[in-house]
Amino acid sequence: MNKLRKIFTLDSLVVPLVAIVLGLIVGALVMLLGNYNPIEAYSALIKRVVGSPYHVGETIRQVTPLIFTGLAVAFAFRSGMFNIGADGQVLIGMTTATAVSLSLDGVHALVSVPLAVIAGGLAGGCWAAIAGFLKAKRGINEVITTIMLNWVALYFSNYIIRHFFLLKGQNRSEDIQASASMTFLSSIFDNARVHWGTVIALIAAAFFYIYLWKTKQGYEMRAVGFNQHAAEYAGMNVGRNVIKAMFISGVFAGLAGTFEVLGVFHFQSVFAASPGYGFDGIAVALLGMNHPIGVVFAAILYGGLTYGSAGMSFAAGVPPELIKIIIGSIIFFIAAQGIVRFILKPFYLKRKKEKVL
Amino acid sequence: MSTAAAAPVVELKQITKRFPGIIANDSISLTLRKGEIHALLGENGAGKSTLMNILFGLYQPDEGTIEMNGTPVTIDNPNKAIKYGIGMVHQHFKLVQPFTVTENIILGMEPKKGLNIDYKSASAQVAKLSEQYGLQVNPNSKIQDISVGMQQRVEIMKTLYRGADILIFDEPTAVLTPQEIEELMAIMRRLVAEGKSIILITHKLKEIMEISDRVTIIRRGKVIDTVDTDKTNPSDLAEKMVGRSVSFKIDKDEPNIGQPVLEMNQVRVESKEGVSLLNGLDLVVRAGEVVGIAGVDGNGQTELIEAITGLRKINSGTITLSGRSITNLPTRKIIESGVSHIPEDRHKHGLVLDFSVKENMILETYYKTPYSKGAFLDQRTIGEYAGKLVKDFDVRTPDIETKARSLSGGNQQKAIIAREIDKNPDFLIAAQPTRGLDVGAIEFVHKQLIAQRDQGKAVLLVSFELDEIMNVADRIAVIYGGKIVGEVYPKDTNDQELGLMMAGFIDKGGQKGE
């Protein structure tokens, strides 16, 4: 038993690393099959990411919403729920931030931006809390409700933008004046779209860690996440925790959307289909083993790959869809740890033998 | 029956099975003769189940051989075992609840008509088997609608349908009333008379003495002895099983009974579907006494506990604790008013298995000072507290950061008991507190319950083990059909009377112990 535990803690670092390597190998194999040069492609990818201050800044821009949505999915996971609805929560956060900012046109940015951020986060949280509420009160599986709410959010957001904030003749909202951009960094990053959201995202990761592992509310939430029956037995209010966990999860997602609008685009599009932020968040959470620090690193990996894929596409002609294949494979190897362990087995055995000697 | 002349049908020779960290079976040999009932006696964790799972093809032995009628065989899956005529009646029934009796029996060996299952001939076959062995099972009932005793018969019929000649019964009496046990023994005798051979896994000496021809005792994975039943006696068997002389009588003084602590008055509980679960239940537990709830599983024991602890809302009636109403209060309020609860299922309710031992020790008190200061947990105080409990209650764990999951069953139970008793409750509920524990741990638990009683606490003991109730309780309340159908004192009653009450044949009414 003890031995098992030691391997397990080792695994929590080794498995993701091995999975990433395996995923990149799968990507290389797919490229070889498609007659591309994987070395050329991967180096083009890396060059694109770290090639210039502008690209570094833009990579940070790409990573930021992934940290938020990754935290959102991971937080729900830790409380025993699967939030597939981060996508919808992002949209609701986005729409709320847009609506608040455009309604407060002319108000000083020091007032309007914080208000928009708070409103966007809260709105995302409330949207997610619907699924939490339905689970707590009626026992309805949150996977189904969050999927359904994604579409409702999509159409609802489009309705709001099209009917109240449409820029004439365009399929997007009017421009938002209030901005969360970090203009003082613009010169360093060569006008890349860096914004305050990145700082908030890192603060959110820290909050995640402290709240869940250091506070009594977090203790309760983890108990509910691991074993609802025991939590109930111990006198905890499971339903309230479920709703609260979904709310906090949704706040993270809502902030992702908020900063995309306030920090990056400064307007909101009418979306034909789901923009996919939430599904990326699932990938990031799984990659990061649902731990806030893991999530930050996973977001950097995913964001880097995604941003770099354009370079890869340009220099080596590889379709950027390859990144999805790589990410999918990495998650596959993490989820099916048995495969990784199977591959690692000879190494473990060797090490054990060495210890005996 | 125990003639030495009968030929061996199965011989297990020097079977060894290792699991990481333990040797479950250490060179075990066992011979089953044709037409005998061979008891396999040992404590929980002695290696009985592992051995039988090897015989049934669920595990592979690391060393040793199995011979059937003198020929060595390899049994590497249940199909092979079935082919060799081995059938197993599992302790936890392997029955698909929404399926019918017939569907459960024919699964995997369905009679066919074209591409279809031939349900007609299947039912006829089942009915015929039922008649042959006097089992009285209705082929078309759904499992979820029939009694525990009936379900066990379906398990037996599954083996007979497959033509088993060797039947393994794994702790078959654990959930039966004394009368059902009698019926089961009659069935076993009939099976042997029809030429079957039986291995009976149990830790109950009474049954062994009554029905078996020979006994093999195993302890910590090793065979201690094989003896003819008529040449041994219960205390000899017990000593061989545990390795020291044991007395199953518990030393306790006369109870010093005080004021009523728990009072339940006409409590009714209905399921969501409107099925009556508690049916006007009356119960009083007073300070300084242990009240035992005897009954067959599924007669309202779980609901009774859930009603008291607030895990289930009651539809009508009242529950008071030392005179104050706790009816339908939230669980936390009830815990705070002085109720402790050692739950029936320690994995489901008692522990968060993925939490450390330390975290589990504050499961109900984490939000109070000194364990929390403001919004934050005080890790240091919690650690000191958990360390103290682990020491006081002798919970064997590498350290307090160890996950509860990796503790043995006995130590998990000790951890729960430590937590519940240390809260210094007025009223302590102990539900199946010794299930799955070895004799040493059982003694520990019983001593703790008696000690609580002697300190003037009110104790409610719910157990399916009649011996446990008879030994530990000062007063016994029998539950049947969601109400208390009678109350008796251990010294004034016997298994037979209790059994009839548990089966609903005698209704003495709630006497409230007067």
Add this chain to the structure above:
Amino acid sequence: MDVLTLLGQLLNSTLVFSTALIFTALGGIFSERSGVVNIGLEGLMIFGAFAAGVGTYYAQEAGMGSAAPWVGVICAIFVGILGSLIHALASVTFKADQTISGIVINFLAAGLTLFIVKLLFDGSAETPLIKVFHKQAIPLLRDIPIIGEGFFNAYPTTYLALILVAVAFYVLYKTPFGLRLRSVGEYPGAADTLGVNVSRMRYIGVMISGALAGLGGATITLTTTSLFSHNTISGQGYIAIAAMIFGKWNPVGAFGAAMFFGFSQAIRNYVQLFEWSRSIPQEFIFMIPYVLTIIVLVSAVGRASAPSALGTPYDPSKR
């Protein structure tokens, strides 16, 4: 337009939208009845839609004419099964979390299919336009009022779907295979001790779901979009999951639920016909099926009918 014709047409287009959902929901039932959650149905549909598009295109190029779409269908079934094997490998053999494994399928499908399309068609993000199925009326039957237009003037895939509903019901509830499949989803420990191979049954269940979801995806390419691109499948797999749950994991129930979803898609086009309904913003009309799903879940369907062992990898040592 008179009411009867209108109803007939509405029913007809309901079936057009429902067909893919019926196939896919039936597939989901086989997987989940065996105890394996399949949230990868979306990805499996993508695989199917892709294979149908590519397969039909090359069959057409090879001069197979009106048989080309059938080649596409066969390709879709085959590729759907291949995709589902990834799910089975991870979740049955390696005991991965079934939901996560399903999400992997969705990721891989989205990436792989477009990657290959770009590879095959010179960087184009969609297949060329292909030959598709045409509606085929069944003589005599189609003259029945409402139902005739509704059911008997349909795509061949629709007829196939309707037949498969009956077949699935028969297989699940009347055959030894069905009994074993369901037992594995309810209580694998019981099945195992009776010699039923739990892993094999689950593999088969998941592979059937791959085949049927592939067929579902193909239906959309070959009756609705006439090509495969990144948004050919956009959420139908998730709706099929909802239909399966609505239908309480029963083929007939799932058929009814799929019809309901198809109907709420079809009605979109008819709402525009009336003066009073034109004032409703179209976004709210689009929301209807999703909101209704939630409302129905809130008001009815208990979880009691889900297979008891759904989502739990089978570990014989924990018997």
